[in-house]
Amino acid sequence: MRRADRLFEIIQVLRRASGPVTADRIAAELETSKRTIYRDIDALVARRVPIRGEAGVGYVLERGFVLPPLMLTTDEVEAVALGAQWVVAHADADLAKAALGVLAKIATTMPEDLRPLIDDPAVGTPPGRDADDDHVDVARLRKWCREGRKLAIGYLDETGTTSDRVIRPFMVGYVETVRVIMAWCELRQDFRVFRADRLTTVAFLEQRYPDRSVALRRRWLKMMRERRVGGPFPG
Incomplete structure (x- = not known):
């Protein structure tokens, strides 16, 4: 894994976590050494990524941090496409419209080689039937x-x-x-x-x-x- 990709993945691991994450756990997930994780964390902090750490407890990414570019892997794009399709098929009209809007926004930021993952996805969900609750807003x-x-x-x-x-x-x-x-x-x-x-x-x-x-x-x-x-x- 390239170092730039690994730095991004460290941020993603911390973003997904509900509490502190140890260097051992990050190293295991990214299949690298704990020493490498220590160096990468130091590099991220030097770049003003708001990561807090405490010995023996782990690292936490402070809320509100946003990566400037939208960098998604192939699997992540397909996961978003599949989730949006399910929402369109099963959720209420407002959420369905919002799901299509999310796909459109993602598509505008995708590199050309990843656009087919949104425009012509290889994953899908069967069309849903109308729910019998039209009387409820x-x-x-x-x-x-x-x-x-x-x-x-x-x-x-x-x-x-x-x-x-x-x-x-x-x-x-x-x-x-x-x-x-x-x-x-x-x-x-x-x-x-x-x-x-x-x-x-x-x-x-x-x-x-x-x-x-x-x-x-x-x-x-x-x-x-x-x-x-x-x-x-x-x-």
Whole structure:
């Protein structure tokens, strides 16, 4: 691996990490020596890349650092193309439009030899079917999740029982042709997952809930990992 490529990959390893990364771990991932990593980190810091390090703990890339040029590998471009295709096929109209916009922006920065990876990709996903939740403003649902606002909903569960609830939505999930809302249910005082196509009524309340939406997401994801559940569970 060329040194320039290795320096870029070190930044990517640190960017992906959720906490400090040791030189041993970086060296193992890039298949090089720990001494080389030390030298490369010093070179990056000398170039004003905001990397903080502590002996015995590891290195952290400070938030907000942006690489000037967009340098993507072939696999990374194909991953973006495949992800965008899935969004176009399965997500709501606003996200689908955004995915196409991302592809267009990436295509304008690609070297000519990589353009076919976007214009005529070798990876793909089958076309999706329309989700049966046209009565729900999914784009507004996503906004409410970001802003931490409550919803008042009428819900029809899998047994045919209806209920009225106030929920604290924090994530919209896209599962094939079904969209789901992960939320804290004030009626059950617990996390629940609601299918968007089973919502009989939706009222977007201006009231913000006390917890930040990111805190609820983290608690829910932690609970899911502990339960070792691979996907959403019924509401």
